[in-house]
Amino acid sequence: MSILLDENSRVIVQGITGRDGSFHAQRMIDYGTKIVGGVTPGKGGQVFLGVPVFNTMKEAVAATQADVSVMYVPARFAREAMLDAAESSIRLLVVITEGIPTLDVLEAYERLQERGIRMIGPNCPGLISPGKSKVGIMPGEIHKPGRVGVISRSGTLTYEIVKQLTDAGIGQSTCIGIGGDPIIGSTFLDLLPLFEADPDTDAVVMVGEIGGQDEVVAAEYFRTSMTKKVVAFMAGLTAPPGRRMGHAGAIVGGEDETATAKIAKLEAAGIPVARVFSDVVKLLA
Amino acid sequence: MKLYEYQGADLFRAYGIPVPSGVAVCTPEEALEAAGRLGFPVVLKAQVHAGGRGKAGGVRVVNTADQMLAAASEILALEIKGLPVRKLLVAEVVRAAREVYLSLIVDRRRRKASFIACAEGGVEIEAIAKESPEKILRLDVATRELRDIPLERVMPIAASLFPHPRESAETANLMRQMARLFAEKDCSLVEINPLVCDEGGKVIALDSKVILDDNALFRHPELLYLRDPEAEDADEVAAKEEGLSFIRLHGNIGCMVNGAGLAMATMDIIKHYGGKPANFLDVGGSSDPKKVIAAFRLILKNPDVKVILVNIFGGITRCDDIARGIIESLRQFEVRVPLIVRLVGTNEAEGRHLLKEAQVISAATLDEAAARAAAIVGALR
Numbered sequence A: 001m002s003i004l005l006d007e008n009s010r011v012i013v014q015g016i017t018g019r020d021g022s023f024h025a026q027r028m029i030d031y032g033t034k035i036v037g038g039v040t041p042g043k044g045g046q047v048f049l050g051v052p053v054f055n056t057m058k059e060a061v062a063a064t065q066a067d068v069s070v071m072y073v074p075a076r077f078a079r080e081a082m083l084d085a086a087e088s089s090i091r092l093l094v095v096i097t098e099g100i101p102t103l104d105v106l107e108a109y110e111r112l113q114e115r116g117i118r119m120i121g122p123n124c125p126g127l128i129s130p131g132k133s134k135v136g137i138m139p140g141e142i143h144k145p146g147r148v149g150v151i152s153r154s155g156t157l158t159y160e161i162v163k164q165l166t167d168a169g170i171g172q173s174t175c176i177g178i179g180g181d182p183i184i185g186s187t188f189l190d191l192l193p194l195f196e197a198d199p200d201t202d203a204v205v206m207v208g209e210i211g212g213q214d215e216v217v218a219a220e221y222f223r224t225s226m227t228k229k230v231v232a233f234m235a236g237l238t239a240p241p242g243r244r245m246g247h248a249g250a251i252v253g254g255e256d257e258t259a260t261a262k263i264a265k266l267e268a269a270g271i272p273v274a275r276v277f278s279d280v281v282k283l284l285a
Numbered sequence B: 001m002k003l004y005e006y007q008g009a010d011l012f013r014a015y016g017i018p019v020p021s022g023v024a025v026c027t028p029e030e031a032l033e034a035a036g037r038l039g040f041p042v043v044l045k046a047q048v049h050a051g052g053r054g055k056a057g058g059v060r061v062v063n064t065a066d067q068m069l070a071a072a073s074e075i076l077a078l079e080i081k082g083l084p085v086r087k088l089l090v091a092e093v094v095r096a097a098r099e100v101y102l103s104l105i106v107d108r109r110r111r112k113a114s115f116i117a118c119a120e121g122g123v124e125i126e127a128i129a130k131e132s133p134e135k136i137l138r139l140d141v142a143t144r145e146l147r148d149i150p151l152e153r154v155m156p157i158a159a160s161l162f163p164h165p166r167e168s169a170e171t172a173n174l175m176r177q178m179a180r181l182f183a184e185k186d187c188s189l190v191e192i193n194p195l196v197c198d199e200g201g202k203v204i205a206l207d208s209k210v211i212l213d214d215n216a217l218f219r220h221p222e223l224l225y226l227r228d229p230e231a232e233d234a235d236e237v238a239a240k241e242e243g244l245s246f247i248r249l250h251g252n253i254g255c256m257v258n259g260a261g262l263a264m265a266t267m268d269i270i271k272h273y274g275g276k277p278a279n280f281l282d283v284g285g286s287s288d289p290k291k292v293i294a295a296f297r298l299i300l301k302n303p304d305v306k307v308i309l310v311n312i313f314g315g316i317t318r319c320d321d322i323a324r325g326i327i328e329s330l331r332q333f334e335v336r337v338p339l340i341v342r343l344v345g346t347n348e349a350e351g352r353h354l355l356k357e358a359q360v361i362s363a364a365t366l367d368e369a370a371a372r373a374a375a376i377v378g379a380l381r
Helices: A019-031 A057-064 A075-086 A102-114 A156-167 A188-197 A214-225 A259-268 A277-284 B005-014 B028-038 B065-076 B125-131 B143-148 B151-161 B165-184 B214-219 B221-226 B234-241 B260-272 B289-301 B319-332 B348-357 B366-380
Strands: A010-014 A034-039 A051-054 A068-071 A092-095 A118-120 A126-129 A133-136 A145-152 A172-177 A203-209 A229-235 B022-025 B042-046 B059-062 B088-092 B096-107 B112-118 B136-141 B187-198 B203-205 B209-212 B245-248 B253-257 B279-282 B307-314 B339-345
Touching: A010 A019, A010 A057, A010 A075, A019 A034, A019 A133, A034 A057, A051 A057, A057 A075, A068 A075, A068 A133, A075 A092, A075 A102, A075 B214, A102 A118, A102 B096, A102 B112, A102 B143, A102 B214, A145 A156, A145 A188, A156 A172, A156 A203, A156 A277, A156 B260, A156 B307, A156 B339, A172 A188, A188 A203, A188 A214, A203 A214, A203 A277, A203 B260, A214 A229, A214 A259, A229 A259, A229 A277, A229 B260, B005 B022, B005 B088, B005 B209, B022 B028, B028 B042, B028 B065, B028 B088, B042 B065, B059 B065, B065 B088, B096 B125, B096 B165, B112 B125, B112 B151, B112 B165, B125 B136, B136 B143, B136 B151, B143 B165, B151 B165, B165 B187, B165 B203, B209 B214, B214 B221, B234 B245, B234 B289, B253 B260, B253 B289, B253 B366, B260 B279, B260 B307, B260 B366, B279 B289, B289 B319, B307 B319, B307 B366, B319 B339, B319 B348, B339 B348, B339 B366
Parallel strands: A010 A034, A010 A068, A034 A051, A068 A092, A092 A118, A145 A172, A145 A203, A203 A229, B253 B279, B253 B307, B307 B339
Antiparallel strands: A126 A133, A126 A172, B022 B088, B042 B059, B042 B088, B096 B112, B096 B187, B112 B136, B187 B203, B187 B209, B245 B279
């Protein structure tokens, strides 16, 4: 099993005819993901990469029975694309796009919540249930099917950790990049219960970083409500306060938001934290 | 992008939020002239992106022209939390009868836009939130409401800040204008601390703190003039123009990494092995060799750099493209410091082969690369 995504998930690519969208759509098809269509306003009726293109998400879902959409639309058009997805009857929207204005994300999040649609991202690598389906931009070949869940705010750092897991023979049930923005559709806290309930996940790796309090809130949930093992890594021990470290959300706003403060709170809640990320594998053993 | 108080006050004026009359100046002479127009007494306020200006001596009331030149020169000579004072706001003195706190924020944790208010003003709101959370009032506003929030929605908070009916009405109207400003200019924070009621019962924003969302600046060309290039590191600005994310630090190991999280983790691992990173540098997700060259130019500009560590996890980024960028950089620049490269992922074998031919040291793991970089710097000490 896995969470949120499996071999039966039917996926639409929003922005399929764009540079990033077409490149990654092909890689997802190669991995085995069921890509059933694409959306690019104004290009409805065309066939692209062997799948039909639609003008709106509503049309796309009506014609394909898709339940997932992944979005590669540029930041300045992202608001309309997210709101378009909210009018369809998908259950999961994965927003890869980086640099979307925060109020646009918030507006889309509010609308998607009203419609009961889960959002992953924005500014994220997407998610993968190894051997079944991948929806996003991560290199599929570093993953291996197995029983460890991964939730991360980062992209390449997650690939590093996943590769170390795979090299050590530890496979993954589902790996989710939740994104590096201040407002994201799914937080650690939103996703931990899904792994807790998944009979085929034994343990979870949380990859966090400076900024915000999401890891700490998740640690409190772990302490009160989880039976499965959770281990963590926090990036940004050396980050100077007040500076935005690449990710829009990776900025130390107050003392509570430093990596040191978060590590202390996670460990107090019973989540061991690797000091160097190569130690994550050891903590799982 | 953080705005200075005087810039925030200009936005407030444009939205009909009452602020004291005031002028921003750069020299004591200009300050004197401004005070002449406003009439004494005036208050001088240092314009820096830091709190605690009052305690640092950056806010002073000046009663006469004689005191003006000395007071203005002294404040302009200050450094507040490491930031030099380059501008002063000269403003009329407002006699506050009562002070409160009011802000509109994007609350990350609750994923909402929210008004935060407190009947005690001019204080550290974070301290109150910790010590007496019951004193903090909060009103969540849906994003679609921001541009035209009904008066009756904001009235309860307005009335609890200033109970007198005329003052509550003014405050409620001010809150509506704050929300409109917040939405129309894509703010991530609008804070008034303190919001005061003067002796005549007029509600005035005595300070302004506005932060604009960097991601939204593309649709606000009218706000770009507010950028203060003097306050920004020239290399960091240059990096942004090249599509890189760069932050100068104080160590001597230059870093080039793809991805922000991995870049932070790379800095951390360098420190773990006893080294100190000279910078944070994320070359981003593409494989463009031009970005690698631009990154080398930035790293090599720093005379403190004693060794360069390149850490790439190829996903979309292809290791052979990065290797080509590295080799081209070595051809273009005189690189006198050791270079350690760790490439993993897409087209790793090709990348390593290219580097081997060019006699560049590659490391198998990041632990090995970081330990070697730290050892090289340690041996130089």
